[in-house]
Amino acid sequence: MNYAEIIEYVKKMTADNGRPDKYNFRSRYEHTMRVYRWAIKLQSKLGGDLDIIALAALLHDIGWDDTRDHGEVGAELAVEYLDGLGVDQETIKRVGEIIMIHEDKDTDAELSLECKIVMDADLLDEVGAISVLWDSMATANEDEASYKKAYYRIKNFYRINKPKIRRCKTDAARAEYTKRMQLLEGFIAQLEKELF
Numbered sequence: 099m100n101y102a103e104i105i106e107y108v109k110k111m112t113a114d115n116g117r118p119d120k121y122n123f124r125s126r127y128e129h130t131m132r133v134y135r136w137a138i139k140l141q142s143k144l145g146g147d148l149d150i151i152a153l154a155a156l157l158h159d160i161g162w163d164d165t166r167d168h169g170e171v172g173a174e175l176a177v178e179y180l181d182g183l184g185v186d187q188e189t190i191k192r193v194g195e196i197i198m199i200h201e202d203k204d205t206d207a208e209l210s211l212e213c214k215i216v217m218d219a220d221l222l223d224e225v226g227a228i229s230v231l232w233d234s235m236a237t238a239n240e241d242e243a244s245y246k247k248a249y250y251r252i253k254n255f256y257r258i259n260k261p262k263i264r265r266c267k268t269d270a271a272r273a274e275y276t277k278r279m280q281l282l283e284g285f286i287a288q289l290e291k292e293l294f
């Protein structure tokens with residue numbers, strides 16, 4: 099598999115962030131590459147077919163359409179692209195299935211290990227040190243931005259996302275999610291001491 103070429107394709111397909119201008123820093127391409135790295139890390143602990151995991155992680159967010167389901171559009175594009183590369187049909191089918199369902203983090207459908215890993219890697223990129231950056235930078239772009247506003251946003255984000263650990267589908271991801279929430283707890287406690 100020529101991953102360098104696939105990464106170039108992903109870069110092209112995610113070039114338009116599809117986000118409001120003020121959130122331009124939230125790069126879909128960079129998100130994809132972080133998900134890809136985490137998926138590979140999880141695979142090294144948990145096993146699963148590395149090609150299926152890597153391809154699904156790289157291609158999971160290429161499809162965006164205002165009128166159609168994001169997973170469905172992405173799966174369609176990925177299948178067509180991989181077919182053009184001559185990838186075997188079984189791999190294509192399984193990658194397509196993962197992309198199709200990846201946003202449905204609360205599904206109770208039976209999922210393959212590869213699917214669980216890609217969904218967990220995607221979920222992990224929502225929380226942690228990275229979410230402090232996101233909340234701070236998003237606050238900075240609002241009217242009357244302040245450290246306190248950023249603090250409240252970070253705290254609210256923590257409150258909303260703490261219970262979402264239930265969405266983790268593997269123990270390895272649950273352990274990492276827990277670590278990230280603990281980091282946020284420590285950060286918020288320290289910030290309270292320094293700000294107020």
Ligand SMILES: [Fe+2]
Nearest residue numbers: 158159168201
């Ligand atoms: Fe997505």
Ligand SMILES: [Fe+2]
Nearest residue numbers: 133158159220
């Ligand atoms: Fe994603």
